Amino acid sequence: DAMVIQNPRYQVTQFGKPVTLSCSQTLNHNVMYWYQQKSSQAPKLLFHYYDKDFNNEADTPDNFQSRRPNTSFCFLDIRSPGLGDAAMYLCATSRRSGSAYEQYFGPGTRLTVT
């Protein structure tokens, strides 16, 4: 089945130790997104790509970087994780439906910072 895959599902890292979260898709969608979601809150968009065009949200900390080497893969790098970066990180892709885009989400990676 076509899907969005995130690895790992659970990640524990130490304060200040760089960490990379991975996302892959078999849907061949042009657009990929990274969201951060803290407990009982709405998903917050960090950045998104249209093909290789990268779009950073104005309030995304510099500590967060992203790479999209090809259509299928996208990575989220957190250069120096702080305790406040502990959250669920959601990857999504979208396909165009008329003038709208329906999003398909992966299961998420829960990041713990110790």
Add this chain to the structure above:
Amino acid sequence: SQQGEEDPQALSIQEGENATMNCSYKTSINNLQWYRQNSGRGLVHLILIRSNEREKHSGRLRVTLDTSKKSSSLLITASRAADTASYFCATGSSGTYKYIFGTGTRLKVLA
């Protein structure tokens, strides 16, 4: 800043009852989507309604959109325990593939 505000924040109902949750937003939109999120999991797309539509149905789901009031509602009829989840609205503007999520409603359906 968040586009959508949802109410209620939490809703608890008995199985078989209907559940209604509301979403209000601030600026003009091209479309609005509803998503479900089971605890600790990713979001699942439920239904999309465009700005020129007033109502859409999908199975037990009914969504309305009132662009003059900048609000939408999601009705789940004959709820089941499996409907227990958080529900989010997400708004999209014309010419963008970026969506802003609302604060969410946590629905609990008691068996």
